[in-house]
Amino acid sequence: MSTIALTAPAAMPGAPARSSGYLVLAPSCLVLTIFFALPMGTMIGMSFMDAQTLSPTLLNYQRFFSDGLSLAGLYRTAVMSILVAVCVTVLGYPVAYYLARSRSRWRALVFALALAPELAGVVLRTYGWLIILEDRGFINDMLINLGLIASPLPLSKNLFAVVVGLTHVVLPFGILSLTTSIQGIDPNLERAAQMLGASRLSVIRHIILPLSVPGIVSSLLISFTMAASAYATPALLGGARFKVLATMIYEQVLFYIDWGFAAVMAIALLIMMLAISFLGIRYETRRGNRRSNREGEAS
Amino acid sequence: MNVNRYLPLCLTLMLSGAPGLAFAETLVVNSYGGPYEAIIEERIIKPFEEKSGIDVVYDAVGSASQDYAKIKATRGQPGFDVVVMTASQSLQGCKDGLLEKLDVTAVPNLGKLVPSLAAVAGPCGAVHEVQYMSLLYRTDKLASPPTSWSSLLDPELKGRIILPTFQNIMAVFLMEIMSVTRGGDMIDNVDPGFSAMAELARQSIGFEQSSAILESYIKDGTVWAMPFWNGRAQLLVDQGVPVDYVRPKEGTVPLIATLNVPVGATNKQAATAFIDFFLEKSSQEAWVTGYKVGSARTDIDIPDDIRKRQITTQADLESLKLPDLSRIADKLGEWGERWERDVVSQAN
Numbered sequence: 001m002s003t004i005a006l007t008a009p010a011a012m013p014g015a016p017a018r019s020s021g022y023l024v025l026a027p028s029c030l031v032l033t034i035f036f037a038l039p040m041g042t043m044i045g046m047s048f049m050d051a052q053t054l055s056p057t058l059l060n061y062q063r064f065f066s067d068g069l070s071l072a073g074l075y076r077t078a079v080m081s082i083l084v085a086v087c088v089t090v091l092g093y094p095v096a097y098y099l100a101r102s103r104s105r106w107r108a109l110v111f112a113l114a115l116a117p118e119l120a121g122v123v124l125r126t127y128g129w130l131i132i133l134e135d136r137g138f139i140n141d142m143l144i145n146l147g148l149i150a151s152p153l154p155l156s157k158n159l160f161a162v163v164v165g166l167t168h169v170v171l172p173f174g175i176l177s178l179t180t181s182i183q184g185i186d187p188n189l190e191r192a193a194q195m196l197g198a199s200r201l202s203v204i205r206h207i208i209l210p211l212s213v214p215g216i217v218s219s220l221l222i223s224f225t226m227a228a229s230a231y232a233t234p235a236l237l238g239g240a241r242f243k244v245l246a247t248m249i250y251e252q253v254l255f256y257i258d259w260g261f262a263a264v265m266a267i268a269l270l271i272m273m274l275a276i277s278f279l280g281i282r283y284e285t286r287r288g289n290r291r292s293n294r295e296g297e298a299s
Numbered sequence: 300m301n302v303n304r305y306l307p308l309c310l311t312l313m314l315s316g317a318p319g320l321a322f323a324e325t326l327v328v329n330s331y332g333g334p335y336e337a338i339i340e341e342r343i344i345k346p347f348e349e350k351s352g353i354d355v356v357y358d359a360v361g362s363a364s365q366d367y368a369k370i371k372a373t374r375g376q377p378g379f380d381v382v383v384m385t386a387s388q389s390l391q392g393c394k395d396g397l398l399e400k401l402d403v404t405a406v407p408n409l410g411k412l413v414p415s416l417a418a419v420a421g422p423c424g425a426v427h428e429v430q431y432m433s434l435l436y437r438t439d440k441l442a443s444p445p446t447s448w449s450s451l452l453d454p455e456l457k458g459r460i461i462l463p464t465f466q467n468i469m470a471v472f473l474m475e476i477m478s479v480t481r482g483g484d485m486i487d488n489v490d491p492g493f494s495a496m497a498e499l500a501r502q503s504i505g506f507e508q509s510s511a512i513l514e515s516y517i518k519d520g521t522v523w524a525m526p527f528w529n530g531r532a533q534l535l536v537d538q539g540v541p542v543d544y545v546r547p548k549e550g551t552v553p554l555i556a557t558l559n560v561p562v563g564a565t566n567k568q569a570a571t572a573f574i575d576f577f578l579e580k581s582s583q584e585a586w587v588t589g590y591k592v593g594s595a596r597t598d599i600d601i602p603d604d605i606r607k608r609q610i611t612t613q614a615d616l617e618s619l620k621l622p623d624l625s626r627i628a629d630k631l632g633e634w635g636e637r638w639e640r641d642v643v644s645q646a647n
Binding site for chain 1: 364365367368371464468504506507508519521628631632635639640643646
């Protein structure tokens with residue numbers, strides 16, 4: 001296997017000195033410091049503060065781990081986000097494959113349809129699901145009128161409703177990241193496999209799926225983080241009986257006016273999302289390393 | 300350094316401050332949207348503008364708790380001069396040093412309010428409206444009007460009631476009144492209240508937070524009875540929905556609405572003038588007849604049919620169970636957790 005050595009271009013006359021490279025980064029660093037690091041620091045500070053006396057305390061953290069309700073909220077958030085991530089990736093994959101490979105004239109239409117949900121606001125779409133799923137909603141009304149059920153099925157105010165609503169909200173993002181990844185796979189590999197006698201199914205299983213793992217991982221990551229931080233959909237479709245961290249934080253800020261405890265919950269949410277992203281990135285890096293090692297051995 | 304280079308910048312900065320000087324008589328009032336906005340514009344804001352020559356900008360964004368969060372986040376400079384909240388936020392804001400203290404020198408009409416009600420809101424809130432938690436019911440579904448809060452537990456209402464979520468202060472008040480009904484009290488011994496709420500949860504179809512969603516259930520007949528603020532209950536009656544509301548025999552708890560001034564408000568003088576105007580006898584009469592609520596002034600002249608249903612007399616006021624909102628605020632965290640454990644878990 002031939003390799004192309006890339007060498008750094010020789011310094012051009014009049015090119016800025018190396019240190020000025022950092023100058024280019026300055027605006028974005030400044031923006032990040034003001035709008036990300038400072039608020040984040042304030043929030044972390046707040047989590048160690050007593051809401052009444054403003055004195056330093058660990059009570060907020062102690063309460064988070066001992067009241068039972070907060071950890072249950074964290075657990076619900078995690079379960080909900082994992083389910084959404086899996087649903088989005090499983091449902092989005094066939095669409096993404098079609099979008100990446102099809103040359104049909106319907107492709108543009110499917111692409112538009114896949115992204116169409118983004119045109120309507122999250123709240124609007126969630127209300128749509130509420131009308132369909134609630135006790136007096138479309139599905140229950142229809143089933144009752146057809147005589148199939150006597151009392152409404154529990155389709156709203158629970159995990160099911162939130163996962164359905166969030167999958168709809170997040171799906172376009174999953175489809176986009178999967179499409180980009182599948183488009184990056186050389187179509188000649190599929191043709192080669194088929195010429196060598198592989199069935200369509202084994203091409204997908206042995207060629208497409210393994211090569212699109214980076215896309216699958218990024219779709220899972222995007223969906224997980226978007227679901228874990230979503231507020232409107234869990235608030236409307238989950239209600240009082242299915243509370244996740246995002247809705248619990250909102251309550252602490254607005255109703256209980258306990259910003260210290262809200263900050264602890266926000267930090268827990270942040271740590272969970274960082275941990276998942278870290279795992280995903282580490283998996284990707286390891287895979288990348290293994291591949292380049294194999295390629296190194298082969299060449 | 301060339302000073303002239305900075306001249307345009309300085310001029311821009313100076314000029315950008317100028318509108319504040321030129322339109323010093325502009326007052327930003329933050330309150331609610333919907334029917335509230337239309338009625339307050341017609342009955343209070345327009346007459347105030349005509350009388351004082353001050354321009355009022357109406358900001359309908361946010362509920363009382365969202366407004367308070369904004370005041371807290373901006374350390375008392377939320378961008379509005381007067382805000383409509385409730386006695387709970389008035390007390391909290393006074394304690395946090397985020398709301399101005401109001402007194403009779405700046406707001407003479409404060410002296411005309413019933414002291415016991417004014418006291419509930421503390422020194423930072425001017426009580427401009429009093430509602431109470433009523434028992435709203437469907438006249439076409441119930442054989443006879445309910446008379447007691449315990450009627451919510453009647454077998455005929457199984458699966459026919461809905462409850463507010465704990466984040467709607469009505470839930471706290473209902474728990475307290477059930478506690479009193481069953482031999483407890485409103486703060487220290489609320490065990491009977493929580494066990495009654497657990498029974499109510501088993502009887503209910505669930506919980507909803509917003510008044511708009513709560514009322515949709517009784518409008519379409521899914522729910523036959525529920526606790527509801529009487530001002531909105533009256534609006535439903537006026538719309539011709541087959542509902543009516545009662546003040547049950549055990550008494551009830553008032554929802555005390557207040558006008559407040561954030562400490563960093565830019566137009567404090569105009570703000571206190573607006574508050575004083577809202578508390579005038581004529582304005583209170585206009586507000587009580589327009590928005591169908593009660594008043595903390597007992598000297599207002601209003602038609603008998605409205606007086607009968609609202610809190611307007613000394614006798615009405617004495618029938619109210621006044622909540623100790625600052626002690627409730629201290630208990631909220633604990634009660635909230637207990638509500639999740641003992642009440643929400645019991646719902647069907």
